[in-house]
Amino acid sequence: MFKEPPWRLDNLQMLKDSLNEMKSRLNNFNLCEWQQHTNQMNKAGDIISAVKKNVQGELVTQAWCKFYEIASNFFLVPLNEIRREENGNNFTSVHLCEAPGAFLTALNHWLKTNAPDVRWNWLATTLNPYCEGNSYNRMVADDRFIRHTLKHWCFGADNTGDIMDLRNLDVLVERCKLLDGGKRILLITADGSVDCTDVPGEQESAVAQLHLCETVACMHLLQKGGNFLLKLFTLFEHQSVCLMYLLSCVFQWVTVTKPASSKPGNSEMYVVCINFKGRDYVAPYLNILRQHCGNVLPTKAMFHPRDIPSNFLRRLGECNEFFKHHQCQVIKDNISMFRAERYNDILFELKHVKRIVANKYLRDYRLSQIDSANEIVGREILEKSNSSFMNKKWRVDSYNERCKKQDLEPREHLSQICNEAREIESPAEKSYTWHLRAPETLEIQTGRSFNKVRSSHFCDSKIHQILNKIDDIVRDTQSTICFPTAEITREQTQQIDPTHEILSFQFVRDYDSHRMIAEFYDRLEKFQTGQTLVLVGYSLLTQLNIGLLHLLSGFFDKINVEICDNEGYRIKLETYRRNDKVLNDLREILTASHNARKDNMTIWSIIPITILYGKICKHIKTRKN
Known part of the structure; x- marks a missing residue:
């Protein structure tokens, strides 16, 4: 062989x-038009709706x-x-x-x-x-x-x-x-x-x-x-x-x-x-x-x-x-x-043919309803799940049009991406307050190290795909991009109350969760009672970043989030109070991150995704991160 x-x-x-x-x-x-057309032409196209209506199956x-x-x-x-x-x-x-x-x-x-x-x-x-x-x-x-x-x-x-x-x-x-x-x-x-x-x-x-x-x-x-x-x-x-x-x-x-x-x-x-x-x-x-x-x-x-x-x-x-x-x-x-x-x-x-085919499907395979107690999860539970932020592949043009885009100069390609971005509505609210709870216990999960956030359950997938397209062009042209820029960060930090501690982040080429964990630990270990911590440009794309905010809430009275067009999120954690348990948790996370790096692994999360869905995910999604 x-x-x-x-x-x-x-x-x-x-x-x-x-x-x-x-x-x-x-x-x-055009891909969307063609798919719509072929769906209408498909003689078996009513089978799914017929099964849903007559059988009420789970995840049909x-x-x-x-x-x-x-x-x-x-x-x-x-x-x-x-x-x-x-x-x-x-x-x-x-x-x-x-x-x-x-x-x-x-x-x-x-x-x-x-x-x-x-x-x-x-x-x-x-x-x-x-x-x-x-x-x-x-x-x-x-x-x-x-x-x-x-x-x-x-x-x-x-x-x-x-x-x-x-x-x-x-x-x-x-x-x-x-x-x-x-x-x-x-x-x-x-x-x-x-x-x-x-x-x-x-x-x-x-x-x-x-x-x-x-x-x-x-x-x-x-x-x-x-x-x-x-x-x-x-x-x-x-x-x-x-x-x-x-x-x-x-x-x-x-x-x-x-x-x-x-x-x-x-x-x-x-x-x-x-x-x-x-x-x-x-x-x-x-x-x-x-x-x-x-x-x-x-x-x-x-x-x-x-x-x-x-x-x-x-x-x-x-x-x-x-x-x-x-x-x-x-x-x-x-x-x-x-x-x-x-x-x-x-x-x-x-329509008549589709009805005949769908009825034949139901009849030939003797489909009938089952008791809801015999379902794995439950049809009603799955139907209530928020699916509006699931993967939406953003392809509406034809194959030949997509081929032409591949030949575009980087500047032209970026211009087209900007046009796509303009179609997205800005969030209605520009600031809001989160009342989070620190987790009672940590569930540290590790996985293969990655340097680029390619998907996120905390962001509209269309927006994230735009981000990935821009990043691909940056990498192909061997350029670098930082958001917010150092100049903007300096300008914005000068406007922040000088008594506040500031921790600045940037969207950079390589995602480095270990450095972020270490910076949090080093800063908070030295914090004084009553101080406020301001996070500039902090990303809310990953489970780890969201989980760390949950953890940090154990140190502070409340978390204010402000959306700034030229710097991303500005997150203000107000009124620090020392919490030895949370500090020990943060130390445990840092140690686990050190150990993971030895095996080319990294910390993925500290709070189960199922808990994040119920706590903060909905709050972020409704504002279109």
């Missing part, structure tokens, strides 16, 4: 070229409907294995790249209506939505379900949730051993993907390594007789051909399917792998597969073409031809219908 140079099969490359030629016809379409999304459809069409849940005497109706599943969690709620609903006697336990992993070093483009930031089920999630050795890091995989394996002795994992799902909006012609290559890592994780965890559900896209390149052959070798039955509830114009498909031959069967190959896991594509192909039976290659070619034909037909039809003269009449006619 992994001895041959990369290779291509001519017949599959011809299919790829044909599909990409059809996709290229979409390059001038497109992923929910796809999973339920696959579970109903295939023997995905291996009930025969689960009900064997040694398993005693106990069933454990592991879910990779699972955010936001719709596969889990769909599986729960399926079990409650099809196998209510099964006792189910589960563990999931995904890119950690609370890792501020994970970017919006890489992860699903929707944590409505995750925040209520955190004990069931494993984010690995470095807390990022990156399954492509072997250390995280090994921690997941160890965690699974604690689930019923690790003996009853009979289903693994892997729904991972990568944002390929800017490279639509190379989607398969962009996700190939992730799919290999998901498969290797499955081989570490799955019990003999268990099943595996893997999302793939096209199967044109040697990585996918080899992966499909590997799966066909280690499972008794492998089927490629595209659920009716999947968007018909994309390349998404699912591989249903039934009856795993067991860890002993794959053991001789695991070490070499592990060596080729990671974030970098292997330089060699997994197999030589002559190692793969010609009959398998023929069948795979037929499979590719089948799905490519249907995808191209859908794209072609959608293009022809875009702004057609009879567009409104077509939409009216489609």
Whole structure:
């Protein structure tokens, strides 16, 4: 394995070229307009709303409907294995790249209506939505379900949730051993993907390594007789051909399917792998597969073409031809219908078709409501969760327009970003008071060190994406940017009461949590009773920064926050009183930060995110940080 140079099969490359030629016809379409159009044209487009209305399922999304459809069409849940005497109706599943969690709620609903006697336990992993070093483009930031089920999630050795890091995989394996002795994992799902909006012609290559890592994780965890559900896209390149052959070798039955509830114009498909031959069967190959896991594509192909039976290659070619034909037909039809003269009449006619399809879905899969007590979190709880600040990818222009932006000079690019920023409303209030409580106990959480805050649960994601765009340009041009500038800081501090202590922060190239913790400790250890501390330019983007404000409230009577356009936040902590417990807490945090740095880790938080949501998160969000 992994001895041959990369290779291509001519017949599959011809299919790829044909599909990409059809996709290229979409390059001038505005992305938002095109998505709205294709949603209206989708004959299965009413399935989600029909399930929500008639079944009132928990976290019903497109992923929910796809999973339920696959579970109903295939023997995905291996009930025969689960009900064997040694398993005693106990069933454990592991879910990779699972955010936001719709596969889990769909599986729960399926079990409650099809196998209510099964006792189910589960563990999931995904890119950690609370890792501020994970970017919006890489992860699903929707944590409505995750925040209520955190004990069931494993984010690995470095807390990022990156399954492509072997250390995280090994921690997941160890965690699974604690689930019923690790003996009853009979289903693994892997729904991972990568944002390929800017490279639509190379989607398969962009996700190939992730799919290999998901498969290797499955081989570490799955019990003999268990099943595996893997999302793939096209199967044109040697990585996918080899992966499909590997799966066909280690499972008794492998089927490629595209659920009716999947968007018909994309390349998404699912591989249903039934009856795993067991860890002993794959053991001789695991070490070499592990060596080729990671974030970098292997330089060699997994197999030589002559190692793969010609009959398998023929069948795979037929499979590719089948799905490519249907995808191209859908794209072609959608293009022809875009702004057609009879567009409104077509939409009216489609309403009847959509209703038939949705009713067929409900009927064929025998969907029915379950008791709310049998839900994992609860539909009503999830629906009440504030989702307005979840990840909103800010792409409204066409592919060709985005390509042109990449060629812009930095000054032109910054000008466009400024125009985007002007669309955002400024906060109505310019100052307010927070009454916070210092935490009774600390819960110090560490994770992989990061030097750039790429995501935040305390800021509108659109605003944060503007910040990231600016930072990308600064880094590309090897420039530096400081906000507020030293000049502004000097001017502003001169206007502050000279009896106040001032601690100035700046938005700089590298986020350094350790320096911030050390500065707080050094300053507060020497503070005098009755003094006021003013924080200039203090960021409210990270869990740690918010948590530290909670902690500092144990020293001061109240916290006043003022928004200043030219310096960011000015936070005034009034009337200091010594608090030895809080000072000891701060010393403990500083020591933990020192120790974390030795392992290239850093302090991520000192207060659980679930507590921050209830205390301060809402207050910040309503003012659009």
